[in-house]
Amino acid sequence: MDQFGKTAGVVARIRGMVHDGTLRSGDALPSTRALAAELGVARGTVVAAYEQLDGEGYIRTRHGAAARVAASVDGPVPVGAAAGVPVVPGVSAASAAAGASAASGASAASAASATDTPTVSADAPRAAVIDCRPGIPAVTAISDRDWRAAWRAAADLPLRNALSDPLGLPPLREQVAAQLGLSRGFAPDPRRVVVAAGTSEALSLVTEALRVSLGRAPRIAVEDPGYRTGHRAVVSAGGEVVGVPLDEDGLDLDVLRAGSRFDAVMVTPTHQYPLGSVMPVARRQALLDWADATGTLVIEDDYDSEFRHRGQPVPALAALDPGVLHVGGFSKSFDPRLRCAYVVLPAGRPDVALAVTAARVARGAVVAEPVQAAVAHLLRTGAFRRHLGRVRRDYTHRRALIVARLTSAAGSVPGLEARALTGGLHTVVSWSGPLRGAAVVDRLASRGVLVADLAEYEVTAGSAGEGVVLGYGAVSLPALERALDALVEVLGAG
Template sequence: MDQDVVHFAGGPVDQSVGKVAHVVARVRALVDSGVLRDGDRVPSTRAMAAELGVARGTVVAAYDQLDGEGYIRTRQGAAAVVVGGGGAGTVPSAEGSRATGGGGRATPVGGPATGRGGRATLAGDRASGDGSTTAPPAIRRVPHPGTAVLDARPGIPAVTAISQRDWRAAWRAAADAPLRNGLSDPLGLPELRTQIAAQLGLTRGFSPDPERVVVTAGTSDAISVVTEGLRTLLGRSPRVAVEDPGYPTGRRAVTSAGGTVLGVPVGADGLDLDALAALPPVDAVMVTPTHQYPLGSVMPVARRRSLLDWATRTGTLVLEDDYDSEFRHRGSPVPALAALDRAGSVLHLGGFSKTFDPRLRCSWIVLPAAEDDRSAAVLAARRARGPVVAEPVQVAVAHLLRSGALRRHLGRVRRDAAHRREQVLARVGASGDAGLEARALDGGLHAVVTWPGPATGHAVVDRMAALGVLVAALDDYGVRPGSLPTGVVLGYGALTSIELDRVLGLLVSAIAAG
């Protein structure tokens, strides 16, 4: 066996416990103790089964669970490797903070990353030069205030979880695209618009004509373009109802494009429709019905129909921000508002920032099937601004969609996210603190943690930052000051299981400090 592959000795699996659980526990213990380090290769499933005296299927199931938990990363045709190992003192460097479910090598606090060592066994820890075992150091405060070691803010997906083969193939396709003299289409490349329409048909229950798909540089650009189009059409500042709490960047996009926002409370079933109806007339309403941002409520289908009926009666445009509908952890998927729209009231907004890679700045608007002056105004605003997403990026994204690479990536990330969700629930529930609660976990890649104690959300955020962990205060999402429970919002899509456990432990301690 290759010298870089870690061997697993230590006797047969204990038959008194589940075989899969025993294999998983053994590997976890080696990673947690620092015996296995980031980048170490683990044996093949066949070799592991032979060493431990179990069926190969048992090891396959164990590796699958460990992959989902973020301890190892498996790829077809390649050796499985440890991700983020090296003990509790191992954290990413400030400049290379991991925003992935399987990123680069981690650096221990206080020193450089150590190289991969020799043989490790399940019988004991890695020995130091004097024969004693090495204990991983505790997490220290970062040397410079404000330097992030772990970024656990929402909105950072598991970027490096994608297959490197698929990623490189996409950019080869972009490089192979023929050069031409001419300007890009402001509405987006036809191939990308076609692939986005096909993806929506597979995942969101409606198949728009690609001509109705408009490529934008992120959701905030999409909201800004829509607001600008309405302002030009109406000849005044458009009034846009928004969720309270809701997406702060979306509110800023409205106001920066000349619009006015009006907050509407959010309840257990999403936007409060009675409160919406009680507002002075509005021109548009912006909602996140599939996974309300940030509280996580889901708008039931009956309420979605009621919202659409209200929009039809009042002539109000509905902006559906479908930002992370791909991640549904509990219950059946709920159809998009656009799939229920029969009157041409819904502009559907989506993109790749929350599910794939925000650096691509590639999103979309789907215009209603029924053409009207509002759709024409949005198209005019998009054309007036010119193209905003570089053609090579559009070609690469279109290839990821056409080849199935993005769907494969999302399948893996969904599995990882489901494990992270359970980890948050277990850790918060086991804290023993009365009133500590984890919310927004039925879908998506973030959690809201609230508590009744004296510690404010911003105080906890500051304490976490001093320890090198970034989270967001729930207060920052509200339109009305003081309307929200005390809490923080943390993203777990980019963290390994080990990193998330570290973040949650520090969070519970920061809250308990009062």
């Protein structure tokens, strides 16, 4: 038996023990060396098996600690699962394995905020057990050692009789600038980095700055459909939101040019939220040329550029034009509860930079110093990049499952399509026929699966069409498989 077959055998054995309840959540697995000796295989075979099971969400591995079962799974192992690929009716194991391999290769080649963080309403079904609403990353994938070391470093900082710098701790601003230089193609002066309490607070801050400097409500063009929480932040800070429709390449520039005068335009060019289009470089340049000619501020929300699953990374708008105001954060890469984001002030617009700085000083510091210190430590020590490498692998497995499962169901669900899978942590599932997205959301909730209605992201009613937004960042592979089965069942029933 070749190496692949031996690895698949180990994977099938452990996966089967999880499914039949022999192994349960939290159970420790033998070390790779001990299990290899017991099974009579090379240690590398067990290492590869553990890595695959980790990526599938069955177990969690930690450096220097025993691998443990991530979650209990009800039900038998799907037939053919020994191959280590999603098993889907109508799709052969060989073709599915080829798809998974291609996806993994694309992820490894990738170099690498705007999704809405979901809230649980009082009306949410208490029986819901699989939360596939967008906005939640794989928080528990963070290395325990790196996470604890970051908070120890924050706790070791000396106490001070002083107020926090409203612009943010200098070490964090320096590390953000360095990270942008490595990953996004531009390395701003750290003095142009301003810390904010999440993307929404960053957009609220910018809107307030524009309102004060203009002496009136700023008119801001936004993508339609688009980032609903960001839209609310703009309106709450005294701005006016004007929706601009999208085409397959992102914001429709013809409509933008034909519109009334705008003070700013807010875009998610790297991975449009929620539809997932990537704005080509030619359109990016055309947008920047229009903005320069009209004096319009371009606000770039670079919310999940770390997770590019297919194709080569595209440059940030701020790497093409120093007049762009760049917004990013750590909600999709670490934990949304950190509430830590940043604004990179435009070097080519000193009026905007001064206005945002004044607004930040007036509001005061909004992110606790220990949080800033911990994030700075994660960036400085390389823990951030190690974490990204780990979760990219996990997300590749989940994306492959979505593609395989929905491809196999296309024959039974008219017009079934999954979009937004080139990057990020969610997919948009659409279909043809009279079934409304809200009805699908309700029917899935009754089956214990939570997703979001695509219509909730519209600025203009009907701009998005019918669909649901399904997040896969925080769910295990087995849970995602059950969620997809429920979705196909609901859509197939009509």
